[in-house]
Amino acid sequence: MNEVKKLPLQEAANCLTPALRLAVDRLPEQTARAAEELRLRVGQPPALSYGGQETALQTAAVTAADLREIVARAARDSVHSYADSLRQGFLTLSGGHRIGICGTAKVENGNFEGVRQFGALNIRIAKPVFGCARGVYEQCCRGEPSSLVVLSPPGRGKTTLLRDLIRCAAASGARVGVADERGELAALRDGAPQFDLGGPADVLELCGKQDAVMHLIKTMSPRIVALDEITSAKDAAAVGYAANCGVEIFATAHALGLEDFRRRTVYRPLLSIFQYAVEIALEEGERICRVHPLKEGAPC
Amino acid sequence: MLKLLGAILIIGASGALGLSARQGLRMRIAAIDSFLKALSRIESEITYRLTPCDELIALLAGENDPYAAPVFQDMAERLTHNDGLSLSYKWSRALREAGPACGLREEELGILCDAGSFLGRYDSEQQRHSLRLTAARLSAVRDEAAEDLKTKGGLYRACGLTLGILAVIVLL
Incomplete structure (x- = not known):
């Protein structure tokens, strides 16, 4: 059976919680194709960013537990194994998509050691453009x-x-x-x-x-x-x-x-x-x- | 002759029941010890090698431990399915389903299931603290179980034999 190739947004959405993934899957194909970023902020509905604008999705507000769950899924339930990457404030997903992380910083001896409490995630949708250069x-x-x-x-x-x-x-x-x-x-x-x-x-x-x-x-x-x-x-x-x-x-x-x-x-x-x-x-x-x-x- | 054989069988069976209750207490302690050892291994792997959880569970599943290995084997099997279910859920399900057969009881199962809520979700330092807390809670339960074995173990054995003898006297 031929496997249907997922859109980059759907591929990146693999790390989302089931409820958020459902909201993303319900998006019209044209919107999903245009998506550049998916922004998740605690207390606000997820927002899709494209063409320089953010559009909120019609779904429940994101919770801190959702963000923790998403980061754990993105790190394949092994956040500790991605310590170096998290120290830089991001995680790379399969397909080259990337999650930028914000929230309460963990600072040790004056050095930024990553984010302790997640407040916002920015999932950047990777779309390689072959031949553009x-x-x-x-x-x-x-x-x-x-x-x-x-x-x-x-x-x-x-x-x-x-x-x-x-x-x-x-x-x-x-x-x-x-x-x-x-x-x-x-x-x-x-x-x-x-x-x-x-x-x-x-x-x-x-x-x-x-x-x-x-x-x-x-x-x-x-x-x-x-x-x-x-x-x-x-x-x-x-x-x-x-x-x-x-x-x-x-x-x-x-x-x-x-x-x-x-x-x-x-x-x-x-x-x-x-x-x-x-x-x-x-x-x-x-x-x-x-x-x-x-x-x-x-x-x- | 038949009466004597019957009496021996009754005393033997009730004695075995008492011994099996005692064995259950022993098995519980051995299972808790195994999981304490597994927690210590998890802590070391996460702290020093940053081992991913799936790899870590596969390691524990491959160990020759009759109490903890079957639970981790169940867990490792669940982790091979890409079904979108979280590690926390799979960890708890495996413990609830395979744990009782390994000698774990509700109290320690609850403590071990709690560990699934932080495992793999925080950095190694935070996980280490939580793992130590889990180990401390489990050790307290182990101490209670050891006390139970000391006080109730002998009692179960004696009760089993006494009940058997009483039954034989009544029946005779």
Whole structure:
């Protein structure tokens, strides 16, 4: 018998309590397909987020016990086995979906050790877009990979684009080392990437970018190192280290655009490293990628 | 001759009843000891190896323990079904269904079922605290059971034999 392929939302809803799953299963197919996030907050009905808006589902309010149950199910009834991931405030589900966790923080010796009492969950529905970076890759990496940085405000698809850039590079035979600090690029679950990254991609997850880059270069000798979300001076130093080791870098950074990227102090040392900046702009609801050469002589 | 044979059979049967009641008390203590050992193993595995619960239950099911292993085997079997039921539910069902045959009584079954409500649902530290509390509650029940064996064990054996002798005297 042929198994009916589940929609990403239904796949992610596997970790929900039976009552919440029923509410999700009852959604019209069009809504389920469009869903980007499912937000669960104690005392409020679950809300589906798509197109930048949240719509509450017609079902009972979520309780703290529901959230505890959902996290336990997501962790396959072994929350303790996912301690590292929970310390970072998220859990990865099969299929690459991810649960972000909020509530009362557990702080030890001034360090954030995770969330003790759950108050809200955000289930982000993973939808890989195959081929979305092909044009960008062909433009920036003609025969040889070049270092590039993808720029956009949050929620425009930087990670999705970077993931597809990794796939393009892997398809062309380049070995890619993925420093996946927050486990968003590969979403390893029991060692297996939940997102297809192409063949020759080695992933180091849940490790600071500086250590991850160093480790990947020393142990896996990649041609390209991919990093998601360069936000701090430490992250910038990791990029600098990789560049000094002769590897190309695929990275993403939060910025409104190229001018905004140039203005930020933390990114300034990187301007001489990247050959291209890829801006993701939103025009009439459509995501458009614009490639800007950063170095003189870099082909447009 | 027949009367003598009958008398021996009556005394033997009633004595065996007394001994079996005593054996029930012994079995209860042995079962509680087994589960205390299992709780200690669960605590170590969760704390030091962060072993997932399904793997942990499979480990306990594979151990050569005549009291706890059948319950964990039942649990492990239930966990292989992807039926959307929680670990807590499966844990309790397995204990309620396979526990009495292993010598567990209502009091300790209740304590062990409570453990299912936190197992796998919190971080290792919180689980360790709860497991220790469960073990402490179970130890208290074990102490009571040992006291019962001491006071009632001999009484059951003696009562069984006495009742048998009385029945023989009455029948003769």
